[in-house]
Amino acid sequence: MKCLAPALAVSLLLLSNLSTYAQNQSSSDDSSAVRATVTNYIEAYYTGDAARMERTLHPHYLKQMIHADIPVRERTGAQMVQDVRANNAATLSEAQRSEQVIVLDISGSIASAKLVTPGWVDYMTLFKVDGHWKILSVVQRIDN
Numbered sequence: 001m002k003c004l005a006p007a008l009a010v011s012l013l014l015l016s017n018l019s020t021y022a023q024n025q026s027s028s029d030d031s032s033a034v035r036a037t038v039t040n041y042i043e044a045y046y047t048g049d050a051a052r053m054e055r056t057l058h059p060h061y062l063k064q065m066i067h068a069d070i071p072v073r074e075r076t077g078a079q080m081v082q083d084v085r086a087n088n089a090a091t092l093s094e095a096q097r098s099e100q101v102i103v104l105d106i107s108g109s110i111a112s113a114k115l116v117t118p119g120w121v122d123y124m125t126l127f128k129v130d131g132h133w134k135i136l137s138v139v140q141r142i143d144n
Helices: 004-047 050-056 077-085
Strands: 056-068 070-076 101-109 110-116 118-129 132-142
Touching: 004 050, 004 070, 004 101, 004 132, 050 056, 050 077, 056 077, 056 118, 070 077, 077 101
Parallel strands: 056 132
Antiparallel strands: 056 070, 101 110, 110 118, 118 132
16 A cells, blocks of 8 residues: 555656646647737738738627727727728838737636737737637727
């Protein structure tokens, strides 16, 4: 019986390490996928690619824009896709188009990210649907 105790302890330790490794790997994969979704979103906006934009959005997408003393404005996913399709969205020159994507947190099927561009900052909530990250909501602070 005494011989089994150390073997059991080692087995439990190994199982624990494997579980931690799997969680870290999954978290790393999810972080990369969240980053890719947000990058696709902003690049679709910049280039006027409505189909690419639509693939990033959750069906219940809602964007709220905050700009100085102007009342909060809202855009649905359909409105965002239409703006991109009409090419009314991108107003920055190619030289001004840059972004920084920061994955803030991932918890199960919910993630939060921050998108920083030269003219605004988007705080995003993403939801994992059928293995794909979709942007559920955006709160945008316009800097200029």
